[in-house]
Amino acid sequence: MISKRELFFRHLAQTSPAPLALEIEKAEGVFLYTPEGKKIIDLISGVSVNNVGHRHPAVVRAVTSQMERYMHLMVYGEIIQSPQVLLARKLTGHLPAHLNKVYLVNSGSEANEGALKLAKKATGRSGIICFENAYHGSTHGCLSVIGGDAYQQGYGLMLEDVKRQKFNDMESVTSITRNTACVILEVIQGEGGIIAGRPGFLKAIRERCSETGALLIIDEVQTGFGRTGKMFAFEQYGIVPDILTLAKGMGGGMPIGAFIASDETMAVIQDNPPLGHITTFGGHPVSAAAALASLEIIEEPGFLEAIPAKGERFVRGLSGHPAIRAIRQHGLMLACELVSGIRVQDFIIRGLENGILSDWFLFCDHAFRIAPPLTIDQQEIDEAIQLIIKTLDGLSLSNDK
Numbered sequence: 511m512i513s514k515r516e517l518f519f520r521h522l523a524q525t526s527p528a529p530l531a532l533e534i535e536k537a538e539g540v541f542l543y544t545p546e547g548k549k550i551i552d553l554i555s556g557v558s559v560n561n562v563g564h565r566h567p568a569v570v571r572a573v574t575s576q577m578e579r580y581m582h583l584m585v586y587g588e589i590i591q592s593p594q595v596l597l598a599r600k601l602t603g604h605l606p607a608h609l610n611k612v613y614l615v616n617s618g619s620e621a622n623e624g625a626l627k628l629a630k631k632a633t634g635r636s637g638i639i640c641f642e643n644a645y646h647g648s649t650h651g652c653l654s655v656i657g658g659d660a661y662q663q664g665y666g667l668m669l670e671d672v673k674r675q676k677f678n679d680m681e682s683v684t685s686i687t688r689n690t691a692c693v694i695l696e697v698i699q700g701e702g703g704i705i706a707g708r709p710g711f712l713k714a715i716r717e718r719c720s721e722t723g724a725l726l727i728i729d730e731v732q733t734g735f736g737r738t739g740k741m742f743a744f745e746q747y748g749i750v751p752d753i754l755t756l757a758k759g760m761g762g763g764m765p766i767g768a769f770i771a772s773d774e775t776m777a778v779i780q781d782n783p784p785l786g787h788i789t790t791f792g793g794h795p796v797s798a799a800a801a802l803a804s805l806e807i808i809e810e811p812g813f814l815e816a817i818p819a820k821g822e823r824f825v826r827g828l829s830g831h832p833a834i835r836a837i838r839q840h841g842l843m844l845a846c847e848l849v850s851g852i853r854v855q856d857f858i859i860r861g862l863e864n865g866i867l868s869d870w871f872l873f874c875d876h877a878f879r880i881a882p883p884l885t886i887d888q889q890e891i892d893e894a895i896q897l898i899i900k901t902l903d904g905l906s907l908s909n910d911k
């Protein structure tokens with residue numbers, strides 16, 4: 511019989527020459543299980559998706575009960591679907607008053623596509639400012655605002671009028687002009703290797719956007735829903751977006767995203783012509799029900815408050831290891847810089863053998879990622895730390911030979 515592994519390589523499009531090709535039979539909480547019953551601690555959460563853990567019972571209940579009522583009914587925006595309206599109400603309750611209109615989509619890329627389009631139509635301008643080492647998605651518009659040339663190669667012309675600036679460089683602020691439709695940024699760059707925006711820089715960007723009438727798009731696709739210890743990372747910086755984009759951790763493991771703006775801004779896509787952004791599956795009722803349940807878990811007293819200490823526990827447990835040069839940590843979003851001579855790919859492969867799943871970053875090739883489900887407890891963190899240390903020790907030893 512053909513193995514699943516063979517079928518994977520034969521029939522699924524591959525996105526890299528050497529995918530992990532790890533076969534998972536079941537996932538629960540912070541653990542993944544292989545068909546052979548091997549238990550692996552998930553230190554990635556599907557890249558910041560499974561914030562409430564794998565198959566949280568409340569999310570599973572919400573999905574099951576929604577499936578018994580209805581699944582897809584109609585393209586987004588025409589029919590009143592209870593999971594969508596309840597989710598939008600709950601989401602806006604966590605946001606500044608002006609962010610009161612939610613457009614539900616399927617993914618982070620689609621949220622950013624919608625946000626870029628919205629900013630251009632609302633301002634009547636075309637200029638877009640983005641930043642080095644940023645990642646906003648892989649569709650054509652998002653690729654135009656990606657933080658490095660390499661990923662654009664081979665794909666022809668990108669969106670016009672996009673300027674890529676240095677992140678955290680005050681000179682970048684002056685590039686925002688009255689021709690700028692929007693500035694798109696992550697307040698903490700995920701794929702850049704967990705690089706936090708400096709408060710002064712982010713404030714200056716916000717002020718310059720307000721002065722020039724450019725709209726500030728904050729992409730919280732990776733940082734949202736508690737990942738940094740706040741519901742949204744921008745809350746820590748005293749700035750607010752004009753358009754907020756969300757996905758990943760939003761759906762408790764189900765696909766959903768959103769771009770959120772004021773009533774007035776969002777109004778421009780509804781007319782002249784109508785249907786300025788169309789999505790068939792956006793805000794799928796089953797995903798919306800899962801998102802609502804997931805948000806209720808994150809809202810539980812003490813959930814967000816516990817996250818910084820969990821991240822710091824990782825830092826304490828790993829700092830000082832001779833293979834680690836530096837750690838950047840914001841809540842449960844960590845980048846561990848390895849000393850030269852130890853390759854991230856080797857760490858990931860050896861880590862898997864030892865029972866931990868880690869990951870690399872698109873724009874930071876000497877650090878590995880720690881972003882476990884936010885539900886991880888102290889004992890699981892300590893177990894993960896021991897396995898990380900065991901992996902690093904093994905790599906250091908083999909390098910010494």
Ligand SMILES: Cc1ncc(COP(=O)(O)O)c(C=O)c1O
Pocket residue numbers: 557617618619620622645646647648696700701729730731732733757758
């Ligand atoms: C900050 C950020 N924005 C957008 C995206 C794109 O999201 P998706 O893969 O759901 O399209 C990602 C994905 O990694 C991301 O990290």
